[in-house]
Amino acid sequence: MSVPSGKAWTFGDEINSDVMAPGIYFKESMDVMASHCLEAVNPEFAPNVQPGDIVVAGRNFGVGSAREQAALSFLHLKVGAILAKSYARIYYRNTLNFGVPALIFPKADEINAGDQVTVDPIAGVVENVTTGNSYKVSPIPEHLMEMIGDGGLMPHLKKKIDAGELKTGAAPK
Amino acid sequence: MGNTLIQKIMARASGRDSVAPGEIVTCAVDLAMILDSGGPRKIWPRLDQLGVGVYDKDKVVVVADHFVPAADPQSAAILKLTRDFVKKFDIKHFYDMEGICHVLMAENGHLQPGMFCTGGDSHSTMGGAFGCYMAGFGAIEMTGVVITGEIWSVVPETIKVDWSGAFGPGVTAKDIMLFLARELGMENAFKAIEFGGKSIRNMSMMERMVLTNMAAELGAETGLVAPDEITLQAIRDGGTEPAADALEWRSDDDATFCADHAFNSSTLAPQVAAPHRPSNSGAAQDFEKDHIKVDQAYIGACVGAKLTDLHMVASVLRGRQVKSGTRLMVAPSSKKIMREAAADGTLATITEAGGLILPSGCGACAGLGAGIIAEGEVCISSTNRNFQGRMGSNKAFVYLGSPYTVAAAAVAGEIVDPRNMLS
Incomplete structure (x- = not known):
């Protein structure tokens, strides 16, 4: 899988799923939804984030709702990777299922907004190109490595189904 | 083990x-x-x-x-x-x-x-x-x-x-x-x-x-x-x-926690969570000195509009009126609950006090349906989550409390300890 590299966008602790994907845009397309991602905490983020940029955050990132749009918005905005001190459970599962790498990164405070950051999710290496610091972190969990490598849950399921390795319900007539 | x-x-x-x-x-x-x-x-x-x-x-x-x-x-x-x-x-x-x-x-x-x-x-x-x-x-x-x-x-x-x-x-x-x-x-x-x-x-x-x-x-x-x-x-x-083995599903005495x-x-007091997180909580009585005016009191969601919750609301509202300038909305958690609350007079008590009954559904709790709030407005809600922007505008303020506490705020027009209204 690729090694994302881009500009860091920094956020604090307990950034919740309601600010990532506000309920009032639930019925809208993902284009509209993603354009409001995190606007309550940083209105500059969604309009200006570039493909490959890295989201850096504090503790309990994604706390709250099961809404997949919270994780999907970052994929839609082509964010390269997420680095947070810790994650809320459902958000963590969602983001990995969409193939957006999320690493636990205790030293989030050492990355400043705008720093150039490179993330290798398989090796578990984070490099802050701006400061020259390099960090060794836990890689993506072993049992999810294949799924992430496949690009997320959907391509992973497709691969397994095509290979006849998965028992599934039959499509309706 | x-x-x-x-x-x-x-x-x-x-x-x-x-x-x-x-x-x-x-x-x-x-x-x-x-x-x-x-x-x-x-x-x-x-x-x-x-x-x-x-x-x-x-x-x-x-x-x-x-x-x-x-x-x-x-x-x-x-x-x-x-x-x-x-x-x-x-x-x-x-x-x-x-x-x-x-x-x-x-x-x-x-x-x-x-x-x-x-x-x-x-x-x-x-x-x-x-x-x-x-x-x-x-x-x-x-x-x-x-x-x-x-x-x-x-x-x-x-x-x-x-x-x-x-x-x-x-x-x-x-x-x-x-x-x-x-x-x-x-x-x-x-x-x-x-x-x-x-x-x-x-x-x-x-x-x-x-x-x-x-x-x-x-x-x-x-x-x-x-x-x-x-x-x-x-x-x-x-x-x-119930399944034959239903009561066998429990932690062992020597399980590790x-x-x-x-x-x-017995020492727990009614609690209120201030914006914008449920953990931002304290005793309801400690909020009284700030005289936090409430535009909307909302009883709803899975967690906060079951029959027991509606009974709590009615016990506060009986013989009282919702304060002018504050609106009370009640969305029972299910149709069955709505039916039961209609049959036992609970809905009558709520509507006689000035409450408005809304359809059963997730509604305003998640910013999806009737009852969302505008920029600058304050809502106290029996729901479970008060993150910024959850109930509508991301410049609105949501407090969380029990159905008693929400009903008491509807009557007082501000956040109060509900125990003063339980006789």
């Missing part, structure tokens, strides 16, 4: 003799609940893309509760798609505008101790009040579940939380959870919370469901209450006979 309740459930679901915390297991799913919001509209295109169907049309339960009743063209289209999915995939259990999913699972006898259940909504933890595993997952992951009937999980450690002593008047399960959000924090990911102790044993099922519902606010995998006679009666009330908390119910 003994096992916790959740270890026993996950061992059974994964076909093992025993499992240890930290182990990654693949569990067979006994019930997969999906909703209009993140269910068929997200999952159906993915099933088509993969050319597959659902793993078991008896075990996939569909509920339309988020966008009901349709108030705009998008909602109407989403609901139609949900109904079309049920027909196309021949789904056996479909609840269309019957109420909020978590309450419906309890009302209709879907849950038994020892089951392993998943739901496409974070408050699916509510089901754990029946002594089963029930947890929330995103639509992408529920797609995998409805296709394969399986899901991976890390076996969680369990935090034991015991409450003993008698609750004072006006103190509820909701106050316990706002207190615990502050005490235990909102970051307990990949841990389960098991509630026990004499106070919990004396609680009704509807109150126990508040505890497990808001285990989500603590960030937990799920919350659980070991089954007893009250659980068995609730299962029977839902039209299902990662933390063990004991609290005294």
Whole structure:
């Protein structure tokens, strides 16, 4: 899988799923939804984030709702990777299922907004190109490595189904 | 070494003799609940893309509760798609505008101790009040579940939380959870919370469901209450006979817990959580000096508009009026609750006091339906979550409290300790 590299966008602790994907845009397309991602905490983020940029955050990132749009918005905005001190459970599962790498990164405070950051999710290496610091972190969990490598849950399921390795319900007539 | 309740459930679901915390297991799913919001509209295109169907049309339960009743063209289209999915995939259990999913699972006898259940909504933890595993997952992951009937999980450690002593008047399960959000924090990911102790044993099922519902606010995998006679009666009330082994689903006496908390119910005061997080809580009486004016008081959601909750509201409103300049809205958690509250006079008490009754559904709680608030407005709500922007404008302010506390604020026009209004 690729090694994302881009500009860091920094956020604090307990950034919740309601600010990532506000309920009032639930019925809208993902284009509209993603354009409001995190606007309550940083209105500059969604309009200006570039493909490959890295989201850096504090503790309990994604706390709250099961809404997949919270994780999907970052994929839609082509964010390269997420680095947070810790994650809320459902958000963590969602983001990995969409193939957006999320690493636990205790030293989030050492990355400043705008720093150039490179993330290798398989090796578990984070490099802050701006400061020259390099960090060794836990890689993506072993049992999810294949799924992430496949690009997320959907391509992973497709691969397994095509290979006849998965028992599934039959499509309706 | 003994096992916790959740270890026993996950061992059974994964076909093992025993499992240890930290182990990654693949569990067979006994019930997969999906909703209009993140269910068929997200999952159906993915099933088509993969050319597959659902793993078991008896075990996939569909509920339309988020966008009901349709108030705009998008909602109407989403609901139609949900109904079309049920027909196309021949789904056996479909609840269309019957109420909020978590309450419906309890009302209709879907849950038994020892089951392993998943739901496409974070408050699916509510089901754990029946002594089963029930947890929330995103639509992408529920797609995998409805296709394969399986899901991976890390076996969680369990935090034991015991409450003993008698609750004072006006103190509820909701106050316990706002207190615990502050005490235990909102970051307990990949841990389960098991509630026990004499106070919990004396609680009704509807109150126990508040505890497990808001285990989500603590960030937990799920919350659980070991089954007893009250659980068995609730299962029977839902039209299902309890399983023969129902009462055997409990933690062993020598099970290992990662933390063990004991609290005294008799010293707990009504709690209020200030914007913008449930853990930002304190005693309701400490808010009085700030004279926080309330534009809207909202009784709603899975957690806060059950029959017991509506009874709490009525006990405050009886003989009183909602303050001029404050609006009270009440959206009962289900149609059955609406019917029962109509029959026993509760709805009359609420409407005579000036309250407005709204349809059953997720509604304003998640910013989806009637009752959302504008920039600068203040709402006190019996719901479970008050994140910035959740109930409408991201420049609005939401306080959380028990149904007593919300009703008292509706009468006073500001946040007060509800005990002054209970005679």
